[in-house]
Amino acid sequence: MNLLIMGKPGAGKGTLASILQDNYHITHISTGNIFREEIAKRSPLGLAVENFITKGELVPDELTNQIVKSVLSEGDFPNGFMLDGYPRTKDQAMALDLILAELNMPLNFVVDIEVEDDVLLQRITGRRVCSQCNTIYHITLHPSTKIDVCDVCGGELIQREDDKEESVKNRIRIYNQKTEPLLDYYRQKGLVVTLDGRFKREDVFEFVEMKLGVTHGNN
Ligand code: AMP
Numbered sequence: 001m002n003l004l005i006m007g008k009p010g011a012g013k014g015t016l017a018s019i020l021q022d023n024y025h026i027t028h029i030s031t032g033n034i035f036r037e038e039i040a041k042r043s044p045l046g047l048a049v050e051n052f053i054t055k056g057e058l059v060p061d062e063l064t065n066q067i068v069k070s071v072l073s074e075g076d077f078p079n080g081f082m083l084d085g086y087p088r089t090k091d092q093a094m095a096l097d098l099i100l101a102e103l104n105m106p107l108n109f110v111v112d113i114e115v116e117d118d119v120l121l122q123r124i125t126g127r128r129v130c131s132q133c134n135t136i137y138h139i140t141l142h143p144s145t146k147i148d149v150c151d152v153c154g155g156e157l158i159q160r161e162d163d164k165e166e167s168v169k170n171r172i173r174i175y176n177q178k179t180e181p182l183l184d185y186y187r188q189k190g191l192v193v194t195l196d197g198r199f200k201r202e203d204v205f206e207f208v209e210m211k212l213g214v215t216h217g218n219n
Contacts, residue, residue: 001026001080001214002105004087006183007113009171010124011197013084014136016113019204020082024214027077030084031064033134034071036160056167058088058174065095072099080108088179109212110186115197117172124168128157
């Protein structure tokens with residue numbers, strides 16, 4: 001099954017994707033994670049995108065499209081893929097249509113995670129991410145057992161530079177302007193299903209069964 005996961009920053013795209021990956025073995029492709037890994041490696045791509053990301057701006061479409069094209073062309077997705085955080089602009093949506101047509105990998109659903117704006121800021125500014133394995137925590141809602149240490153791999157938990165308040169506000173503004181209109185585009189194709197952003201782990205299994213029509217999984 002091939003999915004897009006859409007929703008404002010802090011809606012829970014990464015959390016949903018990790019539940020789907022663990023239980024349904026759908027491959028998680030996050031452009032944000034790819035960029036952050038490149039920044040950590042100090043690669044040419046990482047250096048080219050770092051400034052955009054720190055400020056909460058979008059990385060230019062051409063660069064982002066190239067990366068997604070190479071990941072989708074080179075990867076192997078026995079149970080399908082989920083794109084998390086891509087596309088974010090009309091230009092990216094058009095590019096994705098071409099890439100998927102060329103690779104003969106049609107989309108099955110676009111999952112739109114809905115959350116009220118005022119909840120987002122609190123969620124994101126309390127978010128901490130493992131610097132090694134990308135597991136997501138929250139200082140009050142989902143803390144790690146040992147402060148600032150990942151339960152999964154022992155890596156250090158950090159606050160993403162773009163999870164600071166100024167940058168978050170910018171990201172929400174950009175989402176409203178550039179990304180939200182894409183939902184209409186996918187609605188016209190009949191692909192959009194919505195998930196309430198207050199979901200808990202068990203709600204995901206019901207959602208997958210009822211809305212995506214999949215019954216297997218290791219829940
Ligand atoms: P995310 O983890 O999806 O919130 O992405 C973090 C940051 O990476 C975003 O705020 C952008 O700066 C950049 N980014 C991720 N995906 C895209 C995309 N599809 N287009 C442009 N920039 C992106």
